[in-house]
Amino acid sequence: MTTVAVKPATxxxxxxxALRDAMAADPAVHVMGEDVGTLGGVFRVTDGxxxxxxxxxxxxxxxxEAGILGTAVGMAMYGLRPVVEMQFDAFAYPAFEQxxxxxxxxRNRTRGRMPLPITVRVPYGGGIGGVEHHSDSSxxxxxxxxxxxxxxxxxxxxxxxxxxxxIASDDPVVFLEPxxxxxxxxxxxxxxxxxxxxxxxxxxxxxxxxxxxxxxGPSLPVCLEAAEAAQAEGWDLEVVDLRSLVPFDDETxxxxxxxxxxxxxxxxxxxxxxxxxxxxxRITERCFHHLEAPVLRVAGxxxxxxxxMLERHHLPGVDRILDAVxxxxxxxxx
Amino acid sequence: xxxxEQRGAYRPSPPPAWQxxxxxxxxxxxxxxxxxxxxxxxxxxxxxxxxxxxAQLVRGRRYNTQATALTKQGRLAVYPSSTGQxxxxxxxxxxLEDRDWLFPSYRDTLAVVARGVDxxxxxxxxxxxxxxxxxxxxxxxxxLSTPLATxxxxxxGLAHAARLKGDDVVALALVGDGGTSEGDFHxxxxxxxxxxxxxxxxVQNNGFAISVPLAKQTAAPSLAHKAVGxxxxxxxxxxxxxxxxxxxLSDAVRHARAGGGPTLVExxxxxxxxxxxxxxxxxxxxxxxxxTWRAHDPLQLLEGELxxxxxxxxxxxxxxxxxxxxxxxxxxxxxxxxxELDPMSLFDHVYAETTAQLREQxxxxxxxxxxxQEQHGEREGGAR
Numbered sequence: 001m002t003t004v005a006v007k008p009a010t011x012x013x014x015x016x017x018a019l020r021d022a023m024a025a026d027p028a029v030h031v032m033g034e035d036v037g038t039l040g041g042v043f044r045v046t047d048g049x050x051x052x053x054x055x056x057x058x059x060x061x062x063x064x065e066a067g068i069l070g071t072a073v074g075m076a077m078y079g080l081r082p083v084v085e086m087q088f089d090a091f092a093y094p095a096f097e098q099x100x101x102x103x104x105x106x107r108n109r110t111r112g113r114m115p116l117p118i119t120v121r122v123p124y125g126g127g128i129g130g131v132e133h134h135s136d137s138s139x140x141x142x143x144x145x146x147x148x149x150x151x152x153x154x155x156x157x158x159x160x161x162x163x164x165x166x167i168a169s170d171d172p173v174v175f176l177e178p179x180x181x182x183x184x185x186x187x188x189x190x191x192x193x194x195x196x197x198x199x200x201x202x203x204x205x206x207x208x209x210x211x212x213x214x215x216x217g218p219s220l221p222v223c224l225e226a227a228e229a230a231q232a233e234g235w236d237l238e239v240v241d242l243r244s245l246v247p248f249d250d251e252t253x254x255x256x257x258x259x260x261x262x263x264x265x266x267x268x269x270x271x272x273x274x275x276x277x278x279x280x281x282r283i284t285e286r287c288f289h290h291l292e293a294p295v296l297r298v299a300g301x302x303x304x305x306x307x308x309m310l311e312r313h314h315l316p317g318v319d320r321i322l323d324a325v326x327x328x329x330x331x332x333x334x
Numbered sequence: 335x336x337x338x339e340q341r342g343a344y345r346p347s348p349p350p351a352w353q354x355x356x357x358x359x360x361x362x363x364x365x366x367x368x369x370x371x372x373x374x375x376x377x378x379x380x381x382x383x384x385x386x387x388x389a390q391l392v393r394g395r396r397y398n399t400q401a402t403a404l405t406k407q408g409r410l411a412v413y414p415s416s417t418g419q420x421x422x423x424x425x426x427x428x429x430l431e432d433r434d435w436l437f438p439s440y441r442d443t444l445a446v447v448a449r450g451v452d453x454x455x456x457x458x459x460x461x462x463x464x465x466x467x468x469x470x471x472x473x474x475x476x477x478l479s480t481p482l483a484t485x486x487x488x489x490x491g492l493a494h495a496a497r498l499k500g501d502d503v504v505a506l507a508l509v510g511d512g513g514t515s516e517g518d519f520h521x522x523x524x525x526x527x528x529x530x531x532x533x534x535x536x537v538q539n540n541g542f543a544i545s546v547p548l549a550k551q552t553a554a555p556s557l558a559h560k561a562v563g564x565x566x567x568x569x570x571x572x573x574x575x576x577x578x579x580x581x582x583l584s585d586a587v588r589h590a591r592a593g594g595g596p597t598l599v600e601x602x603x604x605x606x607x608x609x610x611x612x613x614x615x616x617x618x619x620x621x622x623x624x625x626t627w628r629a630h631d632p633l634q635l636l637e638g639e640l641x642x643x644x645x646x647x648x649x650x651x652x653x654x655x656x657x658x659x660x661x662x663x664x665x666x667x668x669x670x671x672x673x674e675l676d677p678m679s680l681f682d683h684v685y686a687e688t689t690a691q692l693r694e695q696x697x698x699x700x701x702x703x704x705x706x707q708e709q710h711g712e713r714e715g716g717a718r
Contacts, residue, residue, distance in 0.1 A: 066517060066518055070487025071488075071525050078499070080495045094517070098484060102481075102484060250691075
């Protein structure tokens, strides 16, 4: 086996390279959004694309999210493969009607004759000290809309691999980028950047035998940290990174839960009506007889996203995760 | 030069250097809706075109009455009639080249059929056996759009994409007066003008958004005036004058195709029927108003012009009527057949590749259908 060039990169850099490689590979790929051209995006994810591919391929649009996604629909109808950037999670809401009434169902409406290969990139989640409307976890809205794929990377390698797959997909993809991980660095095999699990597969990031933490996106590093800390308490925690919220990988999740018999779902999104409820229900329906305790959820509180000076109390942290693990009815084992 | 670079610079300068980007006067619509029939302009109209418009108007009116009759027979879930607006519908279809695209709303079945879509497939949405029955690519007609004005940005995007690819394709988007209040109307017109996209917007101002009259919809001088705010020309046309609508739309399409950018056309017309067969128009308007519009009927206007100029005789009128009757008879007989329904197909087109979850749900429905069939068989067996 030969050793390959493995060097550190940030998630934002991996995303930029994914966009660049996709644009170079396929002239139908067009990047569009607010400030994505000359500025390179407020998070610099589209940095250099307008210069390299021209403004026709990487376009600064008027400031109107419904218009951005609505025109992307027409472009996709004509055979292009638009990659749309929504500047922040909460700025994507004006585009909801286009997303729900058209993007998600055009394939179905036309019996497969008019697929819409559109990727909607949305920086999401909190933890960056953003003021109101800059920190929402809006994944539950997208998950509740049939016809959309909903992906969210948590590692640098996945940021590249999943975004390339999203752009190549003939289905519309909501690509949720955990904005507090944009600057997270990781060693990354730049020689084999697409060597990741496909859309629809969850990945076990840490093996363990005591209990399974099921998480995704911005909460993955927190869960891994919690798993390390749990060792001191004598718990050997498994951590599953969902990567793909839709389609959902019941198989990997349930296999993990069957191994440990205990599960905690961790996410920033609100608990009530959030993804955790669906995940807990699916586990209960499929693995009931393997469970030693009810599936617990560690989620954001059911409150509007807090102001930045208070957000640390809202976001699931190591202690709250460990407290949940402690409540998994260990005493019953005797 | 790229498409995006053709827009020209516009940066604010401090006073006194500041100037508006352009003189708005040429963008303004005429004070009166443009008319051809019954005016001197009619003499210049192509007789062949007028006869084609007439034949389509006769068919269109018959289509509306036949479809409305089908709702009463339970063959259509609902039908939003465009009776009174046929001139707009037909002229829209005839103003386009084959390679162009039409973006209809739910009241635009006539335009869709006049463009060549099968009259039965055009009714799939309203019959309710699927959403869109026709292949949008065959005649370059987007699916009938129910959410108001949401199809307008699609038209802009498609026209923009065609231009990026170097194709001289124009998109024509249809919307009603109520739809102009929607945010998507604004965003679509703004994107179109900024991108100089080859797109034409036709607003059929039929006076009502279901029950709400235009006065409660807008305070603009006219809907065509809205164009000026976006930096595109606005045109006002008599929507019951098929020759005028066709001329104005053809000019706008030609302008767009030549790289001149978008145009907003307001066609002033009237919805003679209720919003749909499920609506009761007597709750919000009187017969007297309808009668004044009946006196300005699009079909009679054109028929009058053609007969007065000797371009149409009794035999020609009868031939058009006969052609429309044949279309209606065919529509009736095909719509009277029960559509073939396949419940399992509900899962077929949600995604390119189905998901594990949908496979499970598919199996559940299949089991339900089999149980239903079994019960049905037992009942029939018992009766024997």
